[in-house]
Amino acid sequence: MELQITSNNMEVTPRLRTYVEKKTARLDRYLPSLTGIQVTLAMENTRSAVQRHVAEITIRDERGTILRAEERHSDMFAAIDAVVDKLYRQIERYRGKRKAKTRGKGEEQDLGEPLPIAEEFVEEEQVIVRHKRFALHPMSPEEAVDQMELLGHDFYVFFNADEDGVNVIYRRRDGTFGLLQPEMG
Structure with a gap:
């Protein structure tokens, strides 16, 4: 490690x-x-x-x-x-x-020791409650920032024309912007 x-x-x-x-x-x-x-x-x-x-x-x-x-x-x-x-x-x-x-696959995995806080932690079931589809239009990251500002959102998914892929622009806590560019791993 x-x-x-x-x-x-x-x-x-x-x-x-x-x-x-x-x-x-x-x-x-x-x-x-x-x-x-x-x-x-x-x-x-x-x-x-x-x-x-x-x-x-x-x-x-x-x-x-x-x-x-x-x-x-x-x-x-x-x-x-x-x-x-x-x-x-x-x-x-x-x-x-x-x-x-x-579970149900019949194989054991080594997940390590139990955490010291396991008794306090209550896992909540996470359920997707909404699915949304939208059209992606090619644009630059600067145009995506403008679109995000117009919508009043904290993030915006767009097709980056410069990089030829789907990216996400987001607002950081300090007021600046970040750009997520996924790569296949």
């Missing part, structure tokens, strides 16, 4: 690095197929001191699954604790879905 720690607008002290390593070391016990952990620590200039420190963790497993969580707090150590707790919940949900898919 590879651990990668990056930072934005702050220095990662040895104490902070050790704390992150200690907190993330247990993740592979609960998800044995874990291949990499990417931790991003940032300090943002916000009006609210409560949301100044940002901890983001992205984990990948052998199957190509990506789990990502982000938390903001007034203290970096508290943000790290909160984001690791959020990842535990995501791992529990992911393992539950994998277990449900393999």
